[in-house]
Amino acid sequence: MDLLRFLTAGSVDDGKSTLIGRLLFDSKNILIDQLDAIERSSKARNDGSVDLALLTDGLRAEREQGITIDVAYKYFSTPIRKFIIADTPGHIQYTRNMVTGASNADLIIILVDARNGVAEQTRRHSLIASLLNIPHVVVAINKMDLVDYSESVYQQIVKDYEKVSTALNLNNVQYIPISALDGDNIVDVSEKMHWYGGPTLLEFLENVEVESHINHTHARFPVQYVIRPQTEELHDYRGYAGKIESGVYKKGDKVKIYPSGTDATIKAIELGNIEVEEAFAPQSVVLHLEEDVDISRGDTIVKIDEELKVSQDIDAVVCWMDEKPLTIGRKYFLQHNSSVVPTVVKEIKYRLNVNKLEKEYDVDAVILNEVVEVRLKTASPLAYDSYNFLRENGGAILIDQTSLVTVGAVLLK
Numbered sequence: 001m002d003l004l005r006f007l008t009a010g011s012v013d014d015g016k017s018t019l020i021g022r023l024l025f026d027s028k029n030i031l032i033d034q035l036d037a038i039e040r041s042s043k044a045r046n047d048g049s050v051d052l053a054l055l056t057d058g059l060r061a062e063r064e065q066g067i068t069i070d071v072a073y074k075y076f077s078t079p080i081r082k083f084i085i086a087d088t089p090g091h092i093q094y095t096r097n098m099v100t101g102a103s104n105a106d107l108i109i110i111l112v113d114a115r116n117g118v119a120e121q122t123r124r125h126s127l128i129a130s131l132l133n134i135p136h137v138v139v140a141i142n143k144m145d146l147v148d149y150s151e152s153v154y155q156q157i158v159k160d161y162e163k164v165s166t167a168l169n170l171n172n173v174q175y176i177p178i179s180a181l182d183g184d185n186i187v188d189v190s191e192k193m194h195w196y197g198g199p200t201l202l203e204f205l206e207n208v209e210v211e212s213h214i215n216h217t218h219a220r221f222p223v224q225y226v227i228r229p230q231t232e233e234l235h236d237y238r239g240y241a242g243k244i245e246s247g248v249y250k251k252g253d254k255v256k257i258y259p260s261g262t263d264a265t266i267k268a269i270e271l272g273n274i275e276v277e278e279a280f281a282p283q284s285v286v287l288h289l290e291e292d293v294d295i296s297r298g299d300t301i302v303k304i305d306e307e308l309k310v311s312q313d314i315d316a317v318v319c320w321m322d323e324k325p326l327t328i329g330r331k332y333f334l335q336h337n338s339s340v341v342p343t344v345v346k347e348i349k350y351r352l353n354v355n356k357l358e359k360e361y362d363v364d365a366v367i368l369n370e371v372v373e374v375r376l377k378t379a380s381p382l383a384y385d386s387y388n389f390l391r392e393n394g395g396a397i398l399i400d401q402t403s404l405v406t407v408g409a410v411l412l413k
Contacts, residue, residue: 009102016088099409115146174208321407325365341380343398351363
């Protein structure tokens, strides 16, 4: 069976955790002891119902406040497919957590409260889905039970969201009217919305076509460690260890080392101390080269017929994650795979206005959860791909040089 990674997103109280709980409950993916535990935790509810959101809201603060704070991961399967769900927070101040959950998703479910329609967080999360190139978007219009299962309400929200999806160039958008609380159109077809002829949520998740999240076309091998024992038995041994981020490598392949641009040939490939003819992502291997070339941690070995961008002046989209503002002239570490280079912010090109989905210029500082495009200057050349071209080699992070805390998610351009 293949694997689908997806996340839920949307505004506060749109029902993300309840949706996941309902999905797990109706698809028979809850163990008896889990059900007993949430039934005990739900005893305080006036209507006597079971709070399915407790399946994902596990932190004490989440249960006390009835909100999601951190990303919660859940695993379940059906006879057709396996799933990994990331339940992400809806509050604006936890947008950085949502970015983390979205970083390797194949699909995003954006919940919209049928009573409120498209809100600021709907646009914010749609913007992040667009920036991260998430291939599929499901707009789940929730709480249809609170608008009398009105088709006109559903159609108006679809019309409003189509303006957002057009502005952000979102592809493969599917609209599904649901009630997470009552289970309408989650696993079973709702008898209260005869006007809807599309799939249920689970039916769509089971059948949506998703390409493998591992790219086997473009070969990228960031060097993590140079193995040079210099012992009497292994005095000539020189191996380059790391994880193949994408692509396939074979013995005899002509390769180029970046950022130096030096050409070489693969002499041997070791996988688990055994020599093999080929290796592919996401295996961790040791490569041996015919030539004696200068290679260090942070260099990238690429097939000879492919090229990386090499520059010290780098444009990037940054999702800011720190309480301290990002300002022009601030210095950070830029970590890209195994390469860590000092960098300085030379220019804030523009900020993305989430409400208007427009670019705002003349920005002096960037605060928590804002999305901007910046120009970075690195201390040494960086070899990379555009994030839009190859996610595996186009993502990076900014690290505070003093606290060593990650302060920004970076999408290289």
